[in-house]
Amino acid sequence: MQLDDLYRRVIMDHYKQPRNRGLFEGDAVTIDLNNPTCGDRISLQLKVEDGIVQDARFTGEGCSISMSSASMMTQAVKGKSFEEALEMAEKFSAMVKGEEVTFEEEAEDIEALSGVSKFPARIKCATLAWNALRKGIES
Amino acid sequence: MIGRELREQFPILHQNVNGYPLVYLDSAASSQKPRTVIDAVRKYYEWDNANVHRGVHTLGSRATDAYESAREKVARFINAKSTDEIVFTRGATTALNLVASSYARSVCGEGDEIVITPMEHHANLIPWQQAAKATGATLKYIPLQPDGTIALADVEATVTERTKVVAMTHASNVLGVINPVKEVAAIAHRHGAVMVVDGAQSTPHMKIDVQDLDCDFFAIAGHKMCGPTGIGVLYGKKAILNKMEPIEFGGEMIDMVDLYESTWKDAPTRFEGGTPIIAGAVGLGAAIDFLLEVGMDAIHEHEQKLASLAYDRLSEVEGITIYGPSTNRVGLITFNLDEVHPHDLATVLDAKGIAIRAGHHCCQPLMRWLKASSTARASFYLYNTEEDIDQLVKGLLETKEYFSDAIG
Numbered sequence: 001m002q003l004d005d006l007y008r009r010v011i012m013d014h015y016k017q018p019r020n021r022g023l024f025e026g027d028a029v030t031i032d033l034n035n036p037t038c039g040d041r042i043s044l045q046l047k048v049e050d051g052i053v054q055d056a057r058f059t060g061e062g063c064s065i066s067m068s069s070a071s072m073m074t075q076a077v078k079g080k081s082f083e084e085a086l087e088m089a090e091k092f093s094a095m096v097k098g099e100e101v102t103f104e105e106e107a108e109d110i111e112a113l114s115g116v117s118k119f120p121a122r123i124k125c126a127t128l129a130w131n132a133l134r135k136g137i138e139s
Numbered sequence: 140m141i142g143r144e145l146r147e148q149f150p151i152l153h154q155n156v157n158g159y160p161l162v163y164l165d166s167a168a169s170s171q172k173p174r175t176v177i178d179a180v181r182k183y184y185e186w187d188n189a190n191v192h193r194g195v196h197t198l199g200s201r202a203t204d205a206y207e208s209a210r211e212k213v214a215r216f217i218n219a220k221s222t223d224e225i226v227f228t229r230g231a232t233t234a235l236n237l238v239a240s241s242y243a244r245s246v247c248g249e250g251d252e253i254v255i256t257p258m259e260h261h262a263n264l265i266p267w268q269q270a271a272k273a274t275g276a277t278l279k280y281i282p283l284q285p286d287g288t289i290a291l292a293d294v295e296a297t298v299t300e301r302t303k304v305v306a307m308t309h310a311s312n313v314l315g316v317i318n319p320v321k322e323v324a325a326i327a328h329r330h331g332a333v334m335v336v337d338g339a340q341s342t343p344h345m346k347i348d349v350q351d352l353d354c355d356f357f358a359i360a361g362h363k364m365c366g367p368t369g370i371g372v373l374y375g376k377k378a379i380l381n382k383m384e385p386i387e388f389g390g391e392m393i394d395m396v397d398l399y400e401s402t403w404k405d406a407p408t409r410f411e412g413g414t415p416i417i418a419g420a421v422g423l424g425a426a427i428d429f430l431l432e433v434g435m436d437a438i439h440e441h442e443q444k445l446a447s448l449a450y451d452r453l454s455e456v457e458g459i460t461i462y463g464p465s466t467n468r469v470g471l472i473t474f475n476l477d478e479v480h481p482h483d484l485a486t487v488l489d490a491k492g493i494a495i496r497a498g499h500h501c502c503q504p505l506m507r508w509l510k511a512s513s514t515a516r517a518s519f520y521l522y523n524t525e526e527d528i529d530q531l532v533k534g535l536l537e538t539k540e541y542f543s544d545a546i547g
Contacts, residue, residue, distance in 0.1 A: 003486075037498065038497070039506065040513070061512040061513075063481070063482035122482070
């Protein structure tokens with residue numbers, strides 16, 4: 001069990017300096033989701049036009065894994081269609097279960113979270129933001 | 140015979156976790172089991188197993204004896220007046236739900252009150268919420284003092300003539316505080332209410348005398364006191380239990396069954412429908428034997444020593460917040476480290492073989508009161524040692540260092 005597999009520098013960077021944190025003023029779809037087993041919570045906001053995620057922001061409380069994952073996700077889905085965003089969410093789920101996947105260059109930070117697969121208790125932390133995204137798109 | 144010498148009797152403690160000797164500091168979630176308990180359960184299955192109270196054959200009698208002698212052990216352990224006051228349940232949660240679903244729903248009506256505290260575990264909170272909703276009763280909370288304790292004046296101010304039930308934890312699984320349940324029971328009785336005590340966190344660690352406390356109900360979790368999972372106890376005063384309707388119906392709990400009507404046996408049998416948790420009760424009986432041999436006073440004293448040492452040592456860690464009062468507490472410490480989320484802390488400690496709990500500890504309202512979304516908790520039991528606390532403190536310092544490096 002190597003801690004450095006989990007806590008990579010890029011993760012800590014997103015945790016300490018989260019991107020897209022703080023909600024929009026004005027209209028946006030808001031999805032609130034929590035992880036009832038540990039108390040982590042996220043509010044995700046999506047600005048959507050013509051089936052494209054124009055912008056995404058979040059607030060929440062949680063550990064380095066859940067908050068860095070939210071930061072990376074909001075970056076990655078900007079400009080993506082619903083279909084592309086859901087595809088990324090699928091890819092993310094596969095990655096934290098231990099499958100080898102790659103993300104496009106602009107979203108490659110996400111690959112730093114692949115180490116979560118070796119820490120089963122933390123998979124739910126990593127997937128919280130992506131589950132909020134799924135919920136948002138599905139609704 | 141406590142601490143280090145006792146560890147020999149707990150097989151699970153002798154292993155490496157992630158390459159380090161296991162330091163188990165999560166007994167408030169579930170305690171480990173001594174060999175005598177594991178052996179008692181195995182012996183029951185290898186030698187005595189059969190259904191109880193039914194057949195006339197030898198194994199049936201042995202199983203019945205084993206089950207009923209466990210009930211006697213529990214009754215003596217908590218000084219109940221009679222074994223008729225000891226109902227075996229799946230755990231403390233089931234015990235509390237039984238009181239809320241049967242007793243509270245039958246006595247409460249519109250305008251009546253159920254009084255609890257914000258420090259309750261969800262198992263002693265949600266059943267009352269539900270009972271209040273179902274009956275139209277009002278759920279009232281005794282406020283907490285700034286240090287997380289209960290003031291009797293606040294109990295007096297909250298309990299009224301309309302109060303039917305006062306339910307309170309004996310010891311908080313987060314704050315560690317030991318509540319004055321005996322005094323609270325007296326206040327409840329003066330207003331004609333019953334007193335329900337959640338003893339999940341106290342029974343493993345201190346001598347319990349239900350007659351002295353004069354509570355009407357007392358809930359126990361077997362797995363937190365060296366017993367198996369899946370067994371617990373509801374103590375209830377006999378006269379009250381026999382007035383309560385069962386909430387589960389089936390075999391064994393009946394007196395007479397007709398096509399359209401049935402009647403029930405007296406307590407405790409009326410609450411133990413179906414094949415009971417026989418092996419679990421046998422294991423709990425062995426756990427009680429074990430605890431009595433060590434001595435409840437010795438256990439309490441050992442944990443007090445560890446808790447006070449841990450409190451002092453942890454207080455020295457820079458950036459730590461410790462929750463709850465510094466004295467009169469059971470052996471657990473709930474805390475947070477600045478800049479390190481409890482989950483991250485628990486993961487880093489786990490990588491060093493140290494098991495602690497992180498999260499809301501099934502106490503979301505209390506977490507809101509503490510203004511923390513989540514906390515870390517180290518809890519001690521009779522097999523923990525001063526070295527475990529050394530390891531914890533060392534682990535905390537290393538975690539701080541690890542995160543300040545990682546953040547860079």
